[in-house]
Amino acid sequence: MCYGFDSTGLRILSFQYAKELKLIISLIWEKEQKATEDWLRGFKQRPFPKAPKRKLTTKRRKKSTTVLTETPEMNQLKEGYQKKLEVRQREVKKKSVSRGILNNDIFENIENVVIHTKERFLDVLKDKDCKVKFLRRFRNSNKFIYPDNEEISDVEYSNILRKLPKPYQNAATTRTRSTLKFEIEFSFYENNK
Structure with a gap:
């Protein structure tokens, strides 16, 4: 034993x-x-209880077999598949993060900047202006997203406080792929408005 x-x-x-x-x-x-x-x-081995009969959880639909060639059944299946594809294409997908700030020949190196503005400049671009795409901030954190409605405006160089470092991007899911995180403390800029 x-x-x-x-x-x-x-x-x-x-x-x-x-x-x-x-x-x-x-x-x-x-x-x-x-x-x-x-x-x-207590140490003697006891046999396992008998297993109950298995129940089929999914009931199979009975269907007559058909040869799918150039027949109305084949055309009907193709139309149903096309409708499914159209519905999938109609679904709105979030824009990916691959969108960058507007590229201009003169301002290629400016990507992410911190701006202190009281108003928007919508005048014609001058030598001391640049086009900037605004980001929305998540509840007092270092995370930002591109808004659904793009906010693009011209900003004077005097209002640009600092060029931000390259953002850290967490692309684990499609929802988090659109967030940008900067490894910088923004409290200094908030206090100096």
Whole structure:
């Protein structure tokens, strides 16, 4: 049964261990100098209960077999598939982060800047102006997103406080792919408005 012992040898061994460990021993154990059969019943292997019959969870639809060639059935299946594709294409997808700030020949190196403005400049571009695309900020954090309606305006260089570092992009899911995170503390700029 265990370590080559038969059931009586195992009962004697368990009695000796119980005595060494100073466990509470019943009078019957001390009288027989071995454990009783009720202690041994817990170690006997019991067969597993019978498994119930499996129930089919999905009911299959009965359908007559058809050969799908240039028949009305084939055309009907193609039309249904085309409708599904059209519905999928109609679904609005969020714009990816690959959009950058407007590229201009003169201002190629300006990508992300912190701007302190009180008004928007919509005049014609001058030598001291540049086009900027605005981002929306997440609840006092360092995360930004591109808004649904693009906000593009001309900003004077005097209002540009600092060029931001390259953003950290967490692209784990499609929703988080559109967020940009900057490793910079913005509290200094908020206090100096």
